[in-house]
Structures are given as C-alpha cells and as structure tokens.
Amino acid sequence: xxxxxxxxxxxxxxxxxxxxxxxxxxxxxxxxxxxxxxxxxxxxxxxxxxxxxxxxxxxxxxxxxxxxxxxxxxxxxxxxxxxxxxxxxxxxxxxxxxxxxxxxxxxxxxxxxxxxxxxxxxxxxxxxxxxxxxxxxxxxxxxxxxxxxxxxxxxxxxxxxxxxxxxxxxxxxxxxxxxxxxxxxxxxxxxxxxxxxxxxxxxxxxxxxxxxxxxxxxxxxxxxxxxxxxxxxxxxxxxxxxxxxxxxxxxxxxxxxxxxxxxxxxxxxxxxxxxxxxxxxxxxxxxxxxxxxxxxxxxxxxxxxxxxxxxxxxxxxxxxxxxxxxxxxxxxxxxxxxxxxxxxxxxxxxxxxxxxxxxxxxxxxxxxxxxxxxxxxxxxxx
Amino acid sequence: xxxxxxxxxxxxxxxxxxxxxxxxxxxxxxxxxxxxxxxxxxxxxxxxxxxxxxxxxxxxxxxxxxxxxxxxxxxxxxxxxxxxxxxxxxxxxxxxxxxxxxxxxxxxxxxxxxxxxxxxxxxxxxxxxxxxxxxxxxxxxxxxxxxxxxxxxxxxxxxxxxxxxxxxxxxxxxxxxxxxxxxxxxxxxxxxxxxxxxxxxxxxxxxxxxxxxxxxxxxxxxxxxxxxxxxxxxxxxxxxxxxxxxxxxxxxxxxxxxxxxxxxxxxxxxxxxxxxxxxxxxxxxxxxxxxxxxxxxxxxxxxxxxxxxxxxxxxxxxxxxxxxxxxxxxxxxxxxxxxxxxxxxxxxxxxxxxxxxxxxxxxxxxxxxxxxxxxxxxxxxxxxxxxxxxxxxxxxxxxxxx
Numbered sequence: 001x002x003x004x005x006x007x008x009x010x011x012x013x014x015x016x017x018x019x020x021x022x023x024x025x026x027x028x029x030x031x032x033x034x035x036x037x038x039x040x041x042x043x044x045x046x047x048x049x050x051x052x053x054x055x056x057x058x059x060x061x062x063x064x065x066x067x068x069x070x071x072x073x074x075x076x077x078x079x080x081x082x083x084x085x086x087x088x089x090x091x092x093x094x095x096x097x098x099x100x101x102x103x104x105x106x107x108x109x110x111x112x113x114x115x116x117x118x119x120x121x122x123x124x125x126x127x128x129x130x131x132x133x134x135x136x137x138x139x140x141x142x143x144x145x146x147x148x149x150x151x152x153x154x155x156x157x158x159x160x161x162x163x164x165x166x167x168x169x170x171x172x173x174x175x176x177x178x179x180x181x182x183x184x185x186x187x188x189x190x191x192x193x194x195x196x197x198x199x200x201x202x203x204x205x206x207x208x209x210x211x212x213x214x215x216x217x218x219x220x221x222x223x224x225x226x227x228x229x230x231x232x233x234x235x236x237x238x239x240x241x242x243x244x245x246x247x248x249x250x251x252x253x254x255x256x257x258x259x260x261x262x263x264x265x266x267x268x269x270x271x272x273x274x275x276x277x278x279x280x281x282x283x284x285x286x287x288x289x290x291x292x293x294x295x296x297x298x299x300x301x302x303x304x305x306x307x308x309x310x311x312x313x314x315x316x317x318x319x320x321x322x323x324x325x326x327x328x329x330x331x332x333x334x335x336x337x338x339x340x341x342x343x344x345x346x347x348x349x350x351x352x353x354x355x356x357x358x359x360x361x362x363x364x365x366x367x368x369x370x371x372x373x374x375x376x377x378x379x380x381x382x
Numbered sequence: 383x384x385x386x387x388x389x390x391x392x393x394x395x396x397x398x399x400x401x402x403x404x405x406x407x408x409x410x411x412x413x414x415x416x417x418x419x420x421x422x423x424x425x426x427x428x429x430x431x432x433x434x435x436x437x438x439x440x441x442x443x444x445x446x447x448x449x450x451x452x453x454x455x456x457x458x459x460x461x462x463x464x465x466x467x468x469x470x471x472x473x474x475x476x477x478x479x480x481x482x483x484x485x486x487x488x489x490x491x492x493x494x495x496x497x498x499x500x501x502x503x504x505x506x507x508x509x510x511x512x513x514x515x516x517x518x519x520x521x522x523x524x525x526x527x528x529x530x531x532x533x534x535x536x537x538x539x540x541x542x543x544x545x546x547x548x549x550x551x552x553x554x555x556x557x558x559x560x561x562x563x564x565x566x567x568x569x570x571x572x573x574x575x576x577x578x579x580x581x582x583x584x585x586x587x588x589x590x591x592x593x594x595x596x597x598x599x600x601x602x603x604x605x606x607x608x609x610x611x612x613x614x615x616x617x618x619x620x621x622x623x624x625x626x627x628x629x630x631x632x633x634x635x636x637x638x639x640x641x642x643x644x645x646x647x648x649x650x651x652x653x654x655x656x657x658x659x660x661x662x663x664x665x666x667x668x669x670x671x672x673x674x675x676x677x678x679x680x681x682x683x684x685x686x687x688x689x690x691x692x693x694x695x696x697x698x699x700x701x702x703x704x705x706x707x708x709x710x711x712x713x714x715x716x717x718x719x720x721x722x723x724x725x726x727x728x729x730x731x732x733x734x735x736x737x738x739x740x741x742x743x744x745x746x747x748x749x750x751x752x753x754x755x756x757x758x759x760x761x762x763x764x765x766x767x768x769x770x771x772x773x774x775x776x777x778x779x780x781x782x783x784x
Contacts, residue, residue, distance in 0.1 A: 001386070003383055004686075005383055069383050281775075285774070287702075287777055295683060299675065302386070321669070374664035374667070378668050380640050380675070
C-alpha cells in the first residue's frame with residue numbers, strides 16, 4: 001500500500017506541470033482554442049518532444065513503458081490547465097486500441113508516427129442510437145475479397161475533425177446489439193467515402209460526425225479479431241474513463257483552489273467573504289467531494305490495468321459515479337461562490353465547470369454507471 | 383505507487399481473521415451481526431482473549447504491550463475487527479486514556495494502570511463534556527482545588543458512555559480560572575468509588591442506557607493521580623482526540639452493515655421479489671457502496687501518510703473521515719429501516735440493555751428489532767467526537783486557511 005510516486009513519475013509530473021504552467025495559462029488557452037484545429041499544434045509538438053505521447057507504449061514499440069499511473073499524472077495536469085489537445089483521442093483511446101489489439105507489424109508501422117506527434121488519431125466508436133452502450137454498433141464492414149467495405153454513420157468522434165486516421169468499430173456479423181461480430185478498422189481520414197463534419201463541444205474541445213460511404217480498406221487495416229473486438233473496446237473505454245477521472249480531478253482541484261483564493265480576497269460588508277461560516281462550510285463540502293473523487297481516481301488508475309474485466313469494470317464504473325457526483329458539488333459550488341463572475345466566459349472558473357460537466361456526459365454518466373454497479377452487485381464483497 | 387496490499391499484508395489480514403474465527407465466542411459475534419449491543423461481560427471476555435494474544439492494545443508503545451505494527455497493519459487489524467464483526471476493545475481505556483498515560487504519565491502511573499487497562503481489569507470512562515461545554519470543550523467548569531496532597535473536585539460531567547460500569551474516570555478539570563481557558567485545565571484520573579461521586583443514567587431515544595451524567599461533590603483525588611503537569615491537560619486532550627480521529631471512519635463497521643443489509647434484503651420480499659432485486663433499492667445500496675469505497679481509499683491515503691507524520695498530530699484530512707464515515711454509517715441504518723418495513727414498529731424492552739431483559743418473543747422477524755433503535759441511536763455518530771459542523775470548521779481553517 002503505497003501512494004507515493006516513484007522518482008521517474010515525479011520527474012514526469014514536474015515536467016508536464018512546468019510545461020503547462022509556462023505555456024498554458026487561461027489567456028494562452030483562449031488563443032490555442034482559436035487555432036484552426038481548435039487546439040495548439042505547437043503544444044502538441046512539445047508534448048511529443050517531452051515524450052508525453054510515448055507514455056503508455058512499451059519500449060519495444062518506441063514508448064516509455066508507462067502504465068496507468070503515468071497516464072493519470074499527465075491527464076491530471078491537463079485537467080488543471082484545461083488542455084485542448086487530442087491526447088485522450090490519440091494516445092489513450094486510439095493508442096489503447098493499438099496497444100491491446102494491433103499486430104506487431106501494425107504497431108511498427110503506425111506507432112512511430114503517433115509517438116512523434118506526426119499522425120493524430122481518433123476513435124470512431126459511438127453512434128447516434130447507441131447512447132453509452134459499447135456493443136451497439138450499426139456501422140457495417142462487409143468482406144469483399146481481401147478487402148472490407150465500411151458503411152454507416154459514427155457520431156461524437158472526439159477530435160475526429162482534425163485526426164489523420166480513424167479507428168472505426170464496425171459490425172462484421174450478427175445484429176446491431178450483439179456482443180459478437182464487432183471489428184476494428186484503421187481508416188485514413190481522407191480516404192474515399194469518408195466525410196466529416198466537425199464542431200465545437202460545450203467545453204471548448206472538438207468532435208465530429210463521421211459518415212462512411214462504401215469506404216474500402218485492405219486486410220491489413222483490420223485490428224485484431226474482426227468479429228471479437230468488443231473486449232478491446234471495453235478495456236480501452238475503461239482506460240479512457242480512468243484517464244478522464246484523473247483529468248476531472250485536476251480540473252476540480254484547480255476550480256477549488258480558485259474558489260478558496262476568491263473567498264480570501266473578495267470583500268463584501270467590509271470583510272472577506274471567506275470569513276462567513278456558511279461559505280466556509282460550502283468550501284469544506286467541496287473539498288470533501290474533491291478528495292473523495294481523488295480517492296476514486298486512484299482506484300480507477302489502479303484497476304485500469306486489471307485483466308479481470310468484471311472487476312475492472314465494477315471499480316471503474318464506481319469511480320465514474322463518484323467523479324460525476326463530485327463534479328456537480330465542486331463545479332456548482334465554485335460557480336456559486338464566485339457569484340456573477342462565475343457564469344461569464346471571460347473568467348476561467350466557468351470553463352472548468354463546463355469541462356467537468358462534459359466529462360460526466362462522456363462514456364456514461366453517473367446515473368448510467370450507478371446502474372451498472374448495482375447490476376454487478378455493488379463494490380463491497382459479500 | 384502501488385495501491386494493492388503486499389502479500390505480507392494480505393497474509394497478516396488472514397492471520398487476524400483466522401484468530402477471530404477461532405477465538406471470538408459465536409454468541410458474541412451473533413449479537414454484533416444482529417446489531418445488538420455487546421454486554422459488559424462480552425467486552426471484558428473478548429478483550430481478555432485479545433490481551434492474551436497480545437492484541438488488546440496494538441496502538442501502544444511496544445514496551446507497554448503494543449504490537450509495533452505499522453499504520454497499514456493497524457488499519458488492517460481494525461478493519462478486520464469491525465467487519466468480522468467483533469467488539470472493539472474498550473475505547474476509553476485502549477484508545478483514549480492508555481496512550482495518554484503511556485505518553486505523559488509518570489512511571490508509577492504507567493506501571494500501575496497500563497497493564498490493567500490492557501487486560502480490562504479496570505473499566506474506564508471519559509469525563510470531558512459538561513452540560514455547558516460541548517463543542518466548546520475548553521470552557522469546562524468542573525474545578526479541582528489543590529489542598530495539600532489532594533485535589534478537591536466539584537462539578538458535573540455528561541455523556542459519560544458506559545460510565546455505569548466504570549471503575550475509573552479520566553477527567554479534564556479546571557485548575558486555574560484566571561488564565562486563558564485552554565491554559566487552566568488539568569488531566570486527572572479519578573477512582574469512581576471515591577465518596578462524593580454520583581452517576582445518573584441518561585436514557586437515549588432508542589430506549590437504551592449507554593450514557594450518564596457524573597456528579598462530583600467534594601471528591602478528594604490524590605495528587606499522584608494528576609497526569610503530566612498541572613494546567614497542561616488541554617495538550618493531552620488534543621493528543622487524545624487526535625488518536626481518536628484516526629479510527630473514526632469506521633469503514634469496517636459500514637462494510638459489515640452493508641453485508642448484513644444485503645443478507646436481509648435477500649430475505650425480505652415485496653410481493654414475490656426480494657428487496658435486493660428491486661432496482662431502486664439496489665441503486666441506493668450501490669451509491670452507498672461507492673461512497674464507502676471512496677472513503678476506504680481516503681482512509682488508506684491518510685494511513686499511508688501517517689507513516690511520516692509525528693505521532694499524536696492528526697492529519698486535518700481525518701475530518702473528512704469523520705464526516706463521510708458518520709454519514710455512511712447513518713445511511714446504512716436508514717436502508718435497514720427500509721428493508722424491515724413495518725416491522726420497524728414494535729418496541730421491545732430488551733433493547734434497553736441487560737437491565738430490562740424480557741421473556742416475550744419478538745413481534746415480527748427477530749432481526750427487525752434493532753433496526754429502528756439503531757437508526758435512532760446512530761444519530762449520535764455525527765454529533766460525538768467533534769460534530770460534523772465542527773469538522774467542517776476544522777477543514778475550512780486548518781486545510782483551506784479560511
């Protein structure tokens with residue numbers, strides 16, 4: 001039982017935090033968001049130079065062999081800075097698929113470009129009707145000789161508009177909600193038949209609707225078992241949730257600090273408003289919610305590497321519930337205690353609130369995961 | 383960072399559990415499972431068994447019988463004890479006055495009292511709160527006036543838990559009323575048989591007799607029963623309360639209560655369906671389990687940080703443990719009420735403890751009886767040990783700097 005970071009992990013944390021402190025204050029973020037892709041390409045290059053894009057990949061794949069703890073460190077720092085870059089999409093989601101399911105030859109071909117920051121990926125998994133169900137895949141992949149032909153619509157593809165490559169889940173057999181018969185395919189974003197409509201999301205990030213019309217890919221584009229990809233999708237989604245929990249903790253922590261700082265400086269009735277007990281107690285309640293969320297983000301991190309899919313899913317679903325609930329308490333409290341300035345675009349706290357709120361909506365909200373934990377029989381062993 | 387228990391820690395947990403399985407009388411365990419109070423004899427019997435094993439006072443210095451376990455093992459032991467469930471060694475001796483005597487007492491006090499506390503030869507109770515001094519404990523008025531070799535004590539203590547069984551009481555008394563309130567308090571050990579002491583029971587809303595008022599009327603206490611220095615008692619009290627808070631989350635208790643809830647919710651039915659299969663109930667239970675899991679992780683963070691903390695200096699984060707721990711324990715009692723449904727109603731005099739044993743069979747399922755009394759009684763958890771509102775003040779001041 002040890003919550004301390006190793007020497008290497010501390011160095012990673014220091015370096016990513018320093019990079020963001022230097023180049024990602026709130027004003028810089030506004031500028032980054034106005035770039036054509038909706039994020040800072042120069043930051044992406046810096047992440048690559050610092051090895052952040054290499055974090056979860058094995059050394060033989062050209063990575064640094066980090067695990068969930070290293071991902072947590074990076075994501076928590078990104079949460080604190082409200083970073084806009086497609087780290088989750090490229091490194092955690094698509095990178096996760098490649099780590100878990102791609103052949104050595106595919107990894108050798110694709111990972112160097114990803115790690116170098118030259119090729120960005122997005123994970124085209126969700127669909128309009130699927131809501132949060134990972135097995136609900138209507139896009140089809142039909143075999144045609146050695147090739148596959150993909151047909152259908154993907155929705156809410158995170159950073160799908162700026163990605164160079166898409167990893168698309170598609171049905172190769174069975175009916176729309178079957179657990180079997182799902183495959184994963186690598187599709188060049190500019191391939192014939194792919195059209196994308198990009199748009200901003202509420203939190204200032206980007207997503208895309210992706211339409212696939214008779215998109216032909218070769219046999220070498222199939223990642224893993226073309227009929228048995230769901231366990232990979234579930235595993236990668238669990239890892240993404242763990243990463244988002246860490247990002248949310250980073251954002252909540254910053255939001256809480258900003259609020260406490262505000263309580264210490266804002267004066268009304270001739271005194272700092274932090275001298276009022278009713279506000280002190282609300283800040284204390286936010287702190288409790290933050291620390292409970294941090295604890296569950298640790299649990300999610302620890303369980304992200306668990307091979308037993310049910311144990312992993314149970315713990316990570318529990319963590320997502322806690323993050324969602326804590327996000328409400330911390331986010332709403334931060335806005336409320338800031339007063340009017342909390343609901344303005346020009347001040348940062350509202351942006352943290354929005355990101356944390358959207359994290360709850362991603363990959364299943366608190367209510368969705370609470371239902372899952374309940375159906376799995378809870379978190380406390382009988 | 384590795385949040386798993388080591389193989390050695392897991393083996394230790396198994397060793398503790400095996401010892402409990404082989405040595406805790408089944409009748410006492412069943413009482414704990416049923417949610418009934420262990421009797422005085424139950425507590426004494428069990429603590430003597432633990433003491434024989436050398437496990438009655440694991441938190442004490444090794445030379446006085448402590449086990450020398452690191453904070454993680456201390457945590458595992460308590461977690462197993464609570465979730466087994468087994469009675470806790472008597473809090474007032476083992477976790478409160480014992481560590482104070484070991485830290486601040488003189489050699490004679492240590493030699494006389496500590497072995498007797500460990501073996502529960504003396505039953506101790508706590509004399510801190512007074513009718514006018516609750517959250518503002520330092521305002522206490524019970525006074526001790528030195529006359530030659532004795533202190534003469536006059537005043538009143540209250541909320542004295544299990545004081546009806548006590549041989550000794552440790553008291554905070556005012557020895558100087560002319561200085562700042564914290565600087566005129568002393569820590570006295572008082573024999574409950576001393577003339578001038580009267581104990582009056584307070585019945586709590588569940589009908590039980592757990593707490594008492596203790597009156598002191600010209601009670602003569604030998605000066606050798608002063609712990610440490612005169613007027614330094616507040617420091618010792620803070621040390622004591624700091625030790626108390628490390629165990630205040632009672633995660634193991636809530637784990638056991640949730641297991642019990644699941645057992646009973648599998649028996650009780652609405653129509654043909656066990657309550658446990660009602661999705662609405664399951665979600666409430668799952669939400670509670672998630673909160674408890676988060677609390678357990680928070681507790682482990684505090685425990686891990688304890689390795690590098692100065693002893694007796696509580697982590698202000700332990701206020702989180704108190705607040706969430708009490709809320710979760712209380713929530714388990716609400717869910718149990720929901721499970722037993724209408725059979726929460728019948729009031730059985732036996733819930734009043736050993737003094738009122740009844741031969742009447744219970745109305746309804748026999749496990750329903752304690753549901754309402756426990757719900758009523760456990761409202762105390764967010765009040766004692768520094769109310770949850772005081773804990774929020776501590777977080778605001780000590781952690782947030784407001």
